[in-house]
Amino acid sequence: MELTSINDIVAFVAVVETGNFTLAAKKLGLTRSAVGKRILNLEHRLAARLFHRTTRSLRLTDDGQVLYARSSQILVDLEETESAMAHRSGEPRGRLTVSVPVTLGRRHVLPVLERLLDKWPELSATVSFSDRFVDLIEDGFDIAVRTGKPRDDTRLMARSVARQRVLACASPGYVTRKGAPQRPEELDGHDCLFFLSEGRPRPWSFNVDGHSQQFTGSARLLMDDGEALQAAALSGFGIAYLPTYLTSEDLRAGRLVPLLESYAFDGEPIRVVYPSKRYLSPKVRSFIDLLVDSWGDEPPWEGRD
Known part of the structure; x- marks a missing residue:
C-alpha cells in the first residue's frame, strides 16, 4: 500500500480544526481545490470516507474521527521532534508567526521583532495586527502579545514581559x-x-x-x-x-x-502567550527573551527625557 503523504494529513487536520475547506486553504496558503484534492487522495489511499458533506455542514465520519485522533497526535509529535532538534542547535530559524495588538504592536513590538530578524538571518516572521482575541491553536500562531485581563486556557503558557499604566x-x-x-x-x-x-x-x-x-x-x-x-x-x-x-x-x-x-493602578501586565509544549523552540524563546530585555525594567514608552 502506498504511504500516505504528510501533506494530505496536514490538510485533513486543518479542515477538521477550521471546520471547512475554505478556512483550511487560507490557513495553509493553498487554494480550496488543492485542499479538496488532498482530502480525496487521502480517502482514496485509505479506502474510507472521512467526512459527511452537505451544502451547509461538514462533519467527521467514524473513520474520520479515528484518523483525526491519530493524525493530530502525529503532527504534535513531529512538531515537538523538530523543536527538540532545533533546540539542540540553539539558533532561531524558520518562520515565527505572531499576533499583536494593533497600536502596541506597530509602535513597540515591531522594532523588537526587526532586531530579532536582523540578528538571525535564518529566521522570518509573519505578523498579524489585531485587537480581537485570537485562538493561537486554531489560527496557527506561535506566540501572541496580549494586554489586559488574562483568559483561562490550559492549552497555553503565559509570561509577563512588561507592565503598562x-x-x-x-x-x-x-x-x-x-x-x-x-x-x-x-x-x-x-x-x-x-x-x-x-x-x-x-x-x-x-x-x-x-x-x-x-x-x-x-x-x-x-x-x-x-x-x-x-x-x-x-x-x-x-x-x-x-x-x-x-x-x-x-x-x-x-x-x-x-x-x-x-x-490609577501601578500597572497591569503585558504578557506573551504560546502553546504549551514540552520543548520551547529557539525562535519563540529568543523573541520572548528579547522582549524582556527590551521592556523588562522600564519599557521605552515610560522612559524619562
Missing part, C-alpha cells in the same frame, strides 16, 4: 472648558470616549481604597481603535482612558493632561 486623560482645552474630575464618580458629568472591544465598551478601572472600581458610564464616542481615541482626546472632544505606551509623549509634551492619577 492606563490613565484617564484629556486635552488642556477640554479641561479648561469642562473642568477636571476629582473622583471617578464625577466622570458621569463628562464627555467620555470608550474603546470598543468585541462589541462592548471596555470598562475603566480605578483604584479606590485598594479595590478596583469599574466605570462604564454613558459613552459620548465609541471606537475600536486606540489611535483614533487618542486623536479625539487631543482634539478636545472628551476624556479617554488610554495606555501610556500610546500617550506618554503627549503627556510629557503637555498635549494631554493626566486625570485621576491618585486613583
Whole structure:
C-alpha cells in the first residue's frame, strides 16, 4: 500500500480544526481545490470516507474521527521532534508567526521583532495586527502579545514581559472648558470616549481604597481603535482612558493632561502567550527573551527625557 503523504494529513487536520475547506486553504496558503484534492487522495489511499458533506455542514465520519485522533497526535509529535532538534542547535530559524495588538504592536513590538530578524538571518516572521482575541491553536500562531485581563486556557503558557499604566486623560482645552474630575464618580458629568472591544465598551478601572472600581458610564464616542481615541482626546472632544505606551509623549509634551492619577493602578501586565509544549523552540524563546530585555525594567514608552 502506498504511504500516505504528510501533506494530505496536514490538510485533513486543518479542515477538521477550521471546520471547512475554505478556512483550511487560507490557513495553509493553498487554494480550496488543492485542499479538496488532498482530502480525496487521502480517502482514496485509505479506502474510507472521512467526512459527511452537505451544502451547509461538514462533519467527521467514524473513520474520520479515528484518523483525526491519530493524525493530530502525529503532527504534535513531529512538531515537538523538530523543536527538540532545533533546540539542540540553539539558533532561531524558520518562520515565527505572531499576533499583536494593533497600536502596541506597530509602535513597540515591531522594532523588537526587526532586531530579532536582523540578528538571525535564518529566521522570518509573519505578523498579524489585531485587537480581537485570537485562538493561537486554531489560527496557527506561535506566540501572541496580549494586554489586559488574562483568559483561562490550559492549552497555553503565559509570561509577563512588561507592565503598562492606563490613565484617564484629556486635552488642556477640554479641561479648561469642562473642568477636571476629582473622583471617578464625577466622570458621569463628562464627555467620555470608550474603546470598543468585541462589541462592548471596555470598562475603566480605578483604584479606590485598594479595590478596583469599574466605570462604564454613558459613552459620548465609541471606537475600536486606540489611535483614533487618542486623536479625539487631543482634539478636545472628551476624556479617554488610554495606555501610556500610546500617550506618554503627549503627556510629557503637555498635549494631554493626566486625570485621576491618585486613583490609577501601578500597572497591569503585558504578557506573551504560546502553546504549551514540552520543548520551547529557539525562535519563540529568543523573541520572548528579547522582549524582556527590551521592556523588562522600564519599557521605552515610560522612559524619562
